Amino acid sequence: MVWANVTVQGILLGGLYALFATGLALVFGVMRMVNLAHGDLGILAAFIALFIVQSLGLPLLWATVLTIAIMFILGYVLQRGLLNFTLGTDDTRPIVVTFGLSIIIQNALILKFSADSQGLDAGKIENISIKISNQMSIGWFPLIVFLTAVAVIAVLELFLARAKLGRAFRATSDDREAAELMGINNKHIYSLAMAIALAIVALAGVLLAIRTTFDPTQGGFRLIYAFEAVIMGGMGSMWGTLAGGIILGVAQTLGTQAFGAGWGLVAGHLVFLTVLAVKPSGFFAKTVTA
Amino acid sequence: MTDVVLELQDVDVFYGDFQALFKVSFQVEDGMTFAFIGANGGGKSTLLRTIAGLQRPTSGHVLFHGEPVDQYPAHTRVGMGIALVPEGRRVFPSLTVRENLLMGAYGGRKGDWNVDSVVELFPLLKPLLKRGAGSLSGGEQQAMAIGRALMSNPELLLLDEVSLGLAPVVIKRIYEAMVQLVGSGHTILVVEQDVGHVLTVSDYVACFLEGRISLEGKPADLSSEAITAAYFGM
Numbered sequence: 001m002v003w004a005n006v007t008v009q010g011i012l013l014g015g016l017y018a019l020f021a022t023g024l025a026l027v028f029g030v031m032r033m034v035n036l037a038h039g040d041l042g043i044l045a046a047f048i049a050l051f052i053v054q055s056l057g058l059p060l061l062w063a064t065v066l067t068i069a070i071m072f073i074l075g076y077v078l079q080r081g082l083l084n085f086t087l088g089t090d091d092t093r094p095i096v097v098t099f100g101l102s103i104i105i106q107n108a109l110i111l112k113f114s115a116d117s118q119g120l121d122a123g124k125i126e127n128i129s130i131k132i133s134n135q136m137s138i139g140w141f142p143l144i145v146f147l148t149a150v151a152v153i154a155v156l157e158l159f160l161a162r163a164k165l166g167r168a169f170r171a172t173s174d175d176r177e178a179a180e181l182m183g184i185n186n187k188h189i190y191s192l193a194m195a196i197a198l199a200i201v202a203l204a205g206v207l208l209a210i211r212t213t214f215d216p217t218q219g220g221f222r223l224i225y226a227f228e229a230v231i232m233g234g235m236g237s238m239w240g241t242l243a244g245g246i247i248l249g250v251a252q253t254l255g256t257q258a259f260g261a262g263w264g265l266v267a268g269h270l271v272f273l274t275v276l277a278v279k280p281s282g283f284f285a286k287t288v289t290a
Numbered sequence: 291m292t293d294v295v296l297e298l299q300d301v302d303v304f305y306g307d308f309q310a311l312f313k314v315s316f317q318v319e320d321g322m323t324f325a326f327i328g329a330n331g332g333g334k335s336t337l338l339r340t341i342a343g344l345q346r347p348t349s350g351h352v353l354f355h356g357e358p359v360d361q362y363p364a365h366t367r368v369g370m371g372i373a374l375v376p377e378g379r380r381v382f383p384s385l386t387v388r389e390n391l392l393m394g395a396y397g398g399r400k401g402d403w404n405v406d407s408v409v410e411l412f413p414l415l416k417p418l419l420k421r422g423a424g425s426l427s428g429g430e431q432q433a434m435a436i437g438r439a440l441m442s443n444p445e446l447l448l449l450d451e452v453s454l455g456l457a458p459v460v461i462k463r464i465y466e467a468m469v470q471l472v473g474s475g476h477t478i479l480v481v482e483q484d485v486g487h488v489l490t491v492s493d494y495v496a497c498f499l500e501g502r503i504s505l506e507g508k509p510a511d512l513s514s515e516a517i518t519a520a521y522f523g524m
């Protein structure tokens with residue numbers, strides 16, 4: 001029963017990983033760009049929410065909504081004003097530029113907020129749980145995070161499958177130049193994709209900040225977990241990303257239970273490396289790579 | 291006097307250091323079928339890409355209805371009524387046939403074309419609408435690619451090597467469709483390596499050799515010896 005409980009906690013944790021990874025997967029899917037600043041942008045969102053709560057005194061829910069809106073706009077401007085110029089023949093350019101962006105964000109956050117750990121307080125929702133048995137109880141907050149991840153991914157999949165704009169995302173992903181011939185401005189499409197990606201990672205960052213403490217240097221870890229989730233799930237499939245996040249979460253909690261604290265992260269990475277060796281395209285790969 | 295839909299004035303196009311087009315000039319009148327023939331690497335595809343806006347001339351101008359369109363990117367030119375069916379068909383493989391066709395209507399330009407009228411023109415597409423476009427045969431993909439371009443309700447349709455690699459029966463159907471399109475008021479600019487079919491449907495033909503027009507005129511006025519000479523540069 002202990003193991004069942006640990007597994008359930010791992011699944012719920014996987015929802016948060018998937019939420020972090022969704023934007024990364026979307027950006028890679030639409031424009032084949034690897035955004036190394038993705039994790040730091042999530043942490044930036046957590047600090048923006050913290051600032052809004054502490055300095056403007058807004059309730060956390062409104063601060064979250066406002067943060068998501070800010071990150072959406074930031075995503076559009078960042079892509080249109082900077083990252084679009086890095087795309088083209090040389091794949092290393094966006095990697096170098098987003099790596100630089102990652103360093104800038106981390107250090108700007110340290111300057112403004114110091115390197116101390118911070119937390120966002122969501123009140124009593126953080127501590128209440130549903131008791132299933134003596135050995136298993138499910139926290140309301142992790143459950144909400146997991147359901148949020150499922151809802152976000154469902155809406156995103158529906159958008160990509162049904163909406164006219166979602167179709168344009170997929171067409172641009174298939175063949176940028178042919179999409180241009182259909183009247184699609186790919187610079188605009190890329191910017192919208194980044195806007196949506198950062199809106200989602202903003203939500204992920206705020207939920208992370210409520211779940212645990214955070215500091216400016218955590219973006220790198222978030223990025224690695226997100227990458228592992230995306231690659232295990234398979235490029236181009238949002239549900240695959242959720243599956244990848246869950247596999248990672250369960251591997252980490254089971255690893256901790258079996259070998260003690262600290263070994264969880266190792267177990268997660270080992271499972272990832274195993275998947276990479278056995279099934280390098282991931283479990284649900286959909287993206288057609290030329 | 292008929293209306294000039296498209297005019298090129300001394301267009302030079304470079305890929306890096308390589309010059310693909312040399313001072314190319316011509317006019318296309320409304321409702322005309324204008325054919326470019328020539329061997330591989332002659333600059334025919336570059337020409338269509340330049341008209342569609344995927345390639346920029348280093349000097350010279352592209353005029354659409356007398357207005358220069360050089361500063362407009364490809365995605366804006368679709369809305370003005372210029373549609374290109376690119377070489378190699380370039381379908382969206384992860385989209386269904388219907389979704390591919392709907393992508394053509396993305397710009398929202400008004401006109402008579404919709405999924406139903408495209409299916410009427412190419413009945414072979416009817417049972418395939420829900421299929422993934424990547425699973426189609428070459429001929430089916432080509433019909434869909436032409437239909438997709440028509441969905442943008444173009445005034446000027448640019449067709450790049452539409453018969454390449456297709457079965458003769460499919461080529462015949464595509465050329466029949468081309469005649470129907472001209473009947474319904476479209477102006478067509480078609481590029482082909484295969485001279486036979488294209489001469490039967492075109493009003494005017496120009497032969498491309500190494501980035502220059504080596505011969506031009508009405509098909510009836512050109513002897514096959516002259517065309518062969520211009521085609522191979524003899």
